[in-house]
Amino acid sequence: MAAKPKPKEKAPTGRVNSPKQLEALRAAIVARKNPKKPCIALCVGTGCLAYGCVDILQAFKNEITKQKLENSVDVRGTGCPGFCERGALLTIYPQGVFYQRVRIEDVPEIVNETIVKGRVISRLLYQDPNTKQHYEKEADVPFYSRQMRLLLDANSKIDPTSIEDYIGIGGYSALAKVLFQIKPEQVIDKVKKSGLRGRGGGGFPTGNKWQSTRDAEGDIKYVICNCDEGDPGAFMDRSLMEGNPHSVLEGMIIGAYAIGSHEGYVYIRHEYPMAVENVMMAIKQAESKGLLGTNILGSGFHFKLKVSRGGGAFVCGESTALMASLEGKVGEPRAKYVHTSEKGLYNRPSNLNNVETWANIPHIMLKGADWFSGIGTMTSKGTKIFSLVGKVNNTGLIEVPMGMKLRDIVFGIGGGIRDGKKFKAVQTGGPSGGFIPESHLDIAVDFDELTRVGSMMGSGAMIVTDENTCMVDMAKYFVNFLQEESCGKCLPCREGLKRMIQILTDITDGKGRDEDIELLERLAATLKDASLCALGQTAANPVLTTIRYFRDEYEAHIKEHRCPAGVCKPLITYSIINEKCPGCGKCVEPCPTKAITFVAKKQPVILDQEKCIKCGTCYDICNLKAVAIK
Numbered sequence: 001m002a003a004k005p006k007p008k009e010k011a012p013t014g015r016v017n018s019p020k021q022l023e024a025l026r027a028a029i030v031a032r033k034n035p036k037k038p039c040i041a042l043c044v045g046t047g048c049l050a051y052g053c054v055d056i057l058q059a060f061k062n063e064i065t066k067q068k069l070e071n072s073v074d075v076r077g078t079g080c081p082g083f084c085e086r087g088a089l090l091t092i093y094p095q096g097v098f099y100q101r102v103r104i105e106d107v108p109e110i111v112n113e114t115i116v117k118g119r120v121i122s123r124l125l126y127q128d129p130n131t132k133q134h135y136e137k138e139a140d141v142p143f144y145s146r147q148m149r150l151l152l153d154a155n156s157k158i159d160p161t162s163i164e165d166y167i168g169i170g171g172y173s174a175l176a177k178v179l180f181q182i183k184p185e186q187v188i189d190k191v192k193k194s195g196l197r198g199r200g201g202g203g204f205p206t207g208n209k210w211q212s213t214r215d216a217e218g219d220i221k222y223v224i225c226n227c228d229e230g231d232p233g234a235f236m237d238r239s240l241m242e243g244n245p246h247s248v249l250e251g252m253i254i255g256a257y258a259i260g261s262h263e264g265y266v267y268i269r270h271e272y273p274m275a276v277e278n279v280m281m282a283i284k285q286a287e288s289k290g291l292l293g294t295n296i297l298g299s300g301f302h303f304k305l306k307v308s309r310g311g312g313a314f315v316c317g318e319s320t321a322l323m324a325s326l327e328g329k330v331g332e333p334r335a336k337y338v339h340t341s342e343k344g345l346y347n348r349p350s351n352l353n354n355v356e357t358w359a360n361i362p363h364i365m366l367k368g369a370d371w372f373s374g375i376g377t378m379t380s381k382g383t384k385i386f387s388l389v390g391k392v393n394n395t396g397l398i399e400v401p402m403g404m405k406l407r408d409i410v411f412g413i414g415g416g417i418r419d420g421k422k423f424k425a426v427q428t429g430g431p432s433g434g435f436i437p438e439s440h441l442d443i444a445v446d447f448d449e450l451t452r453v454g455s456m457m458g459s460g461a462m463i464v465t466d467e468n469t470c471m472v473d474m475a476k477y478f479v480n481f482l483q484e485e486s487c488g489k490c491l492p493c494r495e496g497l498k499r500m501i502q503i504l505t506d507i508t509d510g511k512g513r514d515e516d517i518e519l520l521e522r523l524a525a526t527l528k529d530a531s532l533c534a535l536g537q538t539a540a541n542p543v544l545t546t547i548r549y550f551r552d553e554y555e556a557h558i559k560e561h562r563c564p565a566g567v568c569k570p571l572i573t574y575s576i577i578n579e580k581c582p583g584c585g586k587c588v589e590p591c592p593t594k595a596i597t598f599v600a601k602k603q604p605v606i607l608d609q610e611k612c613i614k615c616g617t618c619y620d621i622c623n624l625k626a627v628a629i630k
Helices: 019-032 053-066 104-116 163-168 173-181 184-194 206-215 236-243 245-259 273-288 319-326 355-367 369-373 406-413 447-452 471-485 491-508 516-530 534-538 541-559 617-621
Strands: 039-043 074-078 090-093 097-099 222-227 263-269 304-310 350-354 383-390 396-401 423-428 434-437 461-466 574-576 627-629
Touching: 019 163, 019 173, 039 053, 053 074, 053 104, 090 104, 097 104, 163 245, 163 273, 173 245, 173 355, 184 206, 184 245, 184 355, 184 369, 206 245, 206 350, 222 236, 222 245, 222 319, 222 355, 236 245, 236 273, 236 355, 236 383, 245 263, 245 273, 245 350, 245 355, 263 273, 263 319, 273 304, 304 319, 319 350, 350 355, 355 369, 383 406, 396 406, 406 423, 423 471, 423 541, 434 471, 434 541, 471 491, 471 541, 491 516, 491 534, 491 541, 516 534, 516 541, 617 627
Parallel strands: 039 074, 222 263, 222 350, 263 304, 383 461
Antiparallel strands: 039 090, 090 097, 383 396, 423 434, 423 461, 574 627
8 A cells, every 4th residue: 555645844834943844934935936927126225225216116016006017026125236336226037137227217117118018128228338238137237247146146136124035045944954964063164164264354264263162161152243344435244234134144043053152143333224124123033933042943952143233433343342342341452362262252252253254154054165165266265245446337246256356356347447547556455455556457366365465355345546546645545544443542553543644644745755655664564563453453554555556656745746646735736728728617607716717708717826725626627628737
């Protein structure tokens, strides 16, 4: 007699108490979705808020209701797809049609033409600024096609406020596998074998850190997520936490199981309100499903998670300063001879990783350490998310395999320099990173190569500069930022950065001395050797790399009292090029000091140098290039 088939596991409506129930829930979620059903996916991340994405999303819902298409078309708000300057961003699935710079007045046309009639609206497609070619599919846009989006891919496909969306794409299956099939020591071995290094800036091997925390004495241990990125131009962690918070939570739960921790914290800067809201919602949803809290998935393992908001101090990105802040103390670092893996938060063993590091963990557990280690270079594995900003055509978030050439990022994904200008340098690693010149554009972007040329990986900020950028001024900007963000606890950082600012200001004001370059180098060496934490130890990188690669600009400022880029106001003079000026008078009224006098049409205007305050308004407003900078 044939055996009766086992009844299928019913999808739970509330708490999920086993891996089988989780799979049943996933199957039910997938079954409810017709893969051929059109879905309008609109970015509602922080970047697109400025473009009115909330109102645009509501307009789509209203239009779909108006045309009675609710049963045949889905409308979904998603996380950041990365191409931030082109917002509001919209992708129509399953075709993958990609529209950029969508406005609320475009909504009826998109529904009528693309959804109902299947026609593509060419004016909303991305057009390459160099080739002028239009691209219909998101996957074909050069900004996306050259990336490897292991972590960011889900951002444009799921609603970050829906745990069911995350479960539907395989979410929490790595957690189920780990809790019921892999021992804690084996989890750590997998992370070690994968070669994953911390994405927060230090690049320390993640598996080694986990092992140290697990081996440390103490019954109470903590795991912490650092979402306090404060680098100018950086928003990688924010976008992941906003767009896919459950991936971070899943990684943290797996890490807690491996380490032997039952309590954790997400430390997130107060200036990230949407990220705070989404992660708090994700925690509540995971708890209600039995994926976080007590007896997770019926495994007997428990782990609770809290959110702590930081006050926006850049120094709190440093591990010990962050933990001091978590304890309610002033965010100051401590000496490194006591490791946080042994004595961290509340003087107990603590493991801190950043958002991107935690989000990689579920992928490694599901696809294997060999798969992950097969991506990247010998010493830098996997992918890395960068914020590509500055004087480049395509700005936004990108995710690329470790080892991609810097040239391919700037000129391939980034589309080259704006307005046809020349590339000068790219700064990697945030305010403590270094400037990399054109001669090193063909280096592989990984931890070791960036360090070799005087910069670093950092958390992933990548700022591109062009020929009109003054490198002395850039060094001054970042040193000033670091001086303001220094906690002031140790003398080398507190006083050294102040002195650096004084010297750099003198140079940009035309008061530099021949010995200033050597003095800056000596100060840099003192900061590196004697500062208490990484903020001070790396603070001189912008100065050292600009001196190393652009020494001629320093010398021009000091010896010739000239700013080659025409940026430092005390060293520049604006003048009218008579043969180019048609006497249109367009620059007369905007001049704040009335330094420009209109003579007559077809006669050049007159610029009074004594009244000129070098604001640059005339230069910016003249499209005939009749104003010169000397």
